[in-house]
Amino acid sequence: MDVADNEIHLWFSCDRDIQEHTASEKYLRLLDESEKKRHQTFRFDQHKHQYLVTRALIRTVLSMYHPDVAPEQWQFKKNKHGKPFIGNVTSYDTVTFNVSHTDGLIVLAIAKTQEVGVDVEFLNRRGRLLEVADRYFSPSEIEALFSLPEEMQRTRFFDLWTLKEAYIKACGMGLAIPLRHFSYQLDTDTGIDITFDPARDDVAELWQFWSLEYDNLHPVALAVRNEEAGGISDIKYYSVTPLQDTQEIHCNVIRKTGGVL
Numbered sequence: 001m002d003v004a005d006n007e008i009h010l011w012f013s014c015d016r017d018i019q020e021h022t023a024s025e026k027y028l029r030l031l032d033e034s035e036k037k038r039h040q041t042f043r044f045d046q047h048k049h050q051y052l053v054t055r056a057l058i059r060t061v062l063s064m065y066h067p068d069v070a071p072e073q074w075q076f077k078k079n080k081h082g083k084p085f086i087g088n089v090t091s092y093d094t095v096t097f098n099v100s101h102t103d104g105l106i107v108l109a110i111a112k113t114q115e116v117g118v119d120v121e122f123l124n125r126r127g128r129l130l131e132v133a134d135r136y137f138s139p140s141e142i143e144a145l146f147s148l149p150e151e152m153q154r155t156r157f158f159d160l161w162t163l164k165e166a167y168i169k170a171c172g173m174g175l176a177i178p179l180r181h182f183s184y185q186l187d188t189d190t191g192i193d194i195t196f197d198p199a200r201d202d203v204a205e206l207w208q209f210w211s212l213e214y215d216n217l218h219p220v221a222l223a224v225r226n227e228e229a230g231g232i233s234d235i236k237y238y239s240v241t242p243l244q245d246t247q248e249i250h251c252n253v254i255r256k257t258g259g260v261l
């Protein structure tokens with residue numbers, strides 16, 4: 001498996017479709033000691049299971065790109081804000097990755113060299129949208145969100161949320177970036193524009209964003225920072241059960257930088 005310079009690969013795994021006893025039998029032996037320890041700390045079985053499937057997904061997929069490294073041989077490091085990256089010392093370039101999980105779905109993004117951020121949310125999650133928007137979104141995002149007809153607000157809220165998370169994850173800084181320091185404009189039918197506050201030293205032209213729909217309950221956003229000219233022109237999607245089954249799938253693109261789908 002190879003990911004080209006102009007491609008992103010998105011790998012989707014539905015942890016609920018994988019039986020827990022199958023997972024623990026096959027996947028536990030792929031984990032390193034620190035992952036095994038963390039696996040033991042989850043209080044709820046569903047979180048423990050998702051953690052295990054996530055580790056197996058990352059390790060087995062990375063080995064598809066580099067078959068000479070077995071899934072259990074991958075080592076990971078984290079930057080100071082917690083973003084994991086490959087820690088193996090190899091004589092060749094590896095790939096970059098980022099992962100996100102929510103109720104029922106795990107998504108892994110793979111790029112050749114670019115910094116990538118991915119976020120998936122569960123559309124039916126409980127919580128007060130208004131309060132979260134007020135706390136985290138920029139004034140222009142809040143205004144645009146609440147001027148929409150009410151029946152469109154929930155979807156737009158999650159489009160903004162996932163896009164904001166995807167950006168801070170691609171930067172690798174998590175919530176160390178104040179979420180009000182950048183704003184998305186989603187006013188056109190298919191486009192995604194971003195503007196940065198002077199406090200956030202960044203350039204819109206370096207970035208590409210996508211809003212995707214895995215199914216009608218799971219909005220996904222992807223952010224890629226392109227240091228080289230050219231950018232990403234192709235995204236491939238795969239559904240995977242680690243160590244068992246992989247198939248290429250289709251995913252709906254709802255919006256993207258530059259629009260026109």
Ligand SMILES: CC(C)(COP(=O)(O)OP(=O)(O)OC[C@H]1O[C@@H](n2cnc3c(N)ncnc32)[C@H](O)[C@@H]1OP(=O)(O)O)[C@@H](O)C(=O)NCCC(=O)NCCS
Pocket residue numbers: 051054081082083084098099100101102118119120132136160161164165168169170171172173174175179
């Ligand atoms: C930790 C954070 C990076 C993502 O958290 P999240 O959206 O709850 O979780 P996700 O499932 O999307 O991502 C978690 C994964 O991101 C990766 N990650 C952790 N820190 C990261 C960082 N600084 N940058 C990029 N990726 C990071 C990890 O692989 C982690 O999974 P793992 O612990 O199983 O390895 C951070 O953005 C955060 O805490 N967000 C809080 C959510 C929120 O309130 N958002 C406001 C709404 S707009």
